[in-house]
Amino acid sequence: MKFQSQSAAMPYFIFALALFVGQIVFGLIIGLQYVVGDFLFPEIPFNVARMVHTNLLIVWLLFGFMGAAYYLVPEEAETELYSTKLAWVLFWVFAAAGTLTIIGYLAVPYATLADITGNGLLPTMGREFLEMPTITKVGIVVVALGFLFNIGMTMLRGRKTVINIVLMTGLLGLALFFLFSFYNPHNLALDKFFWWWVVHLWVEGVWELIMGAILAFVLIKVTGVDREVIEKWLYIIIAMALITGIIGTGHHFFWIGPPEYWHYLGSIFSALEPIPFFMMTVFAFNMVSRRRREHPNRAATLWALGCAVMAFLGAGVWGFLHTLAPVNYYTHGTQITAAHGHMAFYGAYVMIVITIISYAMPIMRGRPNGNSRQAQTVEMWSFWLMTIAMVFITLFLTAAGILQVWMQRVPESGQALSFMATQDNIALFYWLREISGVIFFIGLLTYIASFFVKGDAVEVAE
């Protein structure tokens, strides 16, 4: 580790992984409720468990992004972090706020939580992914401001690399667009329109900047390829991400009220959205094949390559599958959407956070050359278990979605099966998805176990 203060990333990474385990436990619960409808009812109804599943995902990814920033910004800027103490204080504030929110979800009915947190004063709750109480949202803003101040001051004091500037731009955008979560008009169509300014402009906009910056950082470290080359790639990837992704927001405006011209804009631009992900794949493989050193942390390299491939498949290919308006007319809001969501989030954002953890964690634990060979073997097993399980989850949900479209959406009114009748007909695929989910969970536990595998210290390869 070049700078002592980079270790501020450690608690963020550890807490992120703990929440990841929680996310998957709740994923297994709701997966089972799809086929055993009254499982855990009324103690944990589906809507509560689903909210815990998605909110934990978002929060642990945010922890991961923050940890990544605390680790890589000082190293890129070649200076200590502006304030290690602030990083620790904000960690505890965010961890406490997150934990209390999840406890609130589980301990009382959602309406009661809304009541005791004063949702009536500024109603922002009850919208997908933004279910947290308004005061939690305010807390997130406070933590984000303190975090951006800390990272920004560090950057200003030191070397201003492209990776740092791109990461900072992404993080600023993340904070900026989150502010739209406070705008919740009575007008449902306007509510939905600007809700996408948070959700889409995060995951298909500024988060891609964060992802690109982290990927570029790790690739510089593990391949030793010239920074100039990597930065050029980074610029052109994020250029394509924003050129396609901003107007690509239009693919969410097809059926929620806005005018029909979004059908053309949304279809054309979002059909181009796979390009930056494809470039990321080419970039990652190109850099690794042109590597100037054999970095002993092979697990980190595997995660970086896997991330690029899975992001392209999940976000790129599975996104394209249902993004054209005439197709989306039938697939919108079916299990095909769920299939895409699962693989895209895993491939792009889960895997990029694990990539930086896999690279940085051994260094912070005093193993500059990566974990022992034995520990890396276990970690690579977890890579394959989780990744292959996610491929199968996606395939089974896609199959379920195609059948759902066929039975429920394509026939005329009167001929079409009802939603619930359709669900009964596709239950087999939900069972298969749940089995894949169990394998994913085994993979995750294997990953966690890899942190505790001892073994021989790695020799310096260079």
Place this chain on the structure above:
Amino acid sequence: MAERFTKSMARNIYLGGSTFFILLFLGLTFDTMQAMPERDNRENLTESVANGKLLWEENNCLGCHTLFGEGAYFAPELGNVYQRRSMGNDEAFIGYFKAWMNAMPTNVPGRRQMPQFNLNDQELEDLAAFLKYANGINTNDWPPNVEG
């Protein structure tokens, strides 16, 4: 990439491209906002509807259902439930809706369960008004059929 293509060219594409498309997006948003009054059924946005929307949110209905295809995929689409269940008659819809909400949960073993939300008569009417209002928003003929 060829050496002719320099880092500063890449940076300029990023800065120029993203600036252009951000401005275009803002312009399109402005245009959409001009078009929305004709499409978003705001003339029927009563106080009862607004309260219904708050109830919809504070009971996390979207945690199971979809509304215009957005939400969870565990329970039926409700953006067009008014069309599906009313037979074009408000009284019939409210009656159906109240009976449904009050009958929950069914407690049929193994079946998906909808919680009992303990809403009073006025609240149920507000929620029904919200669903009727949602049904009136122009969604470009989505969903394809009445089943949602």
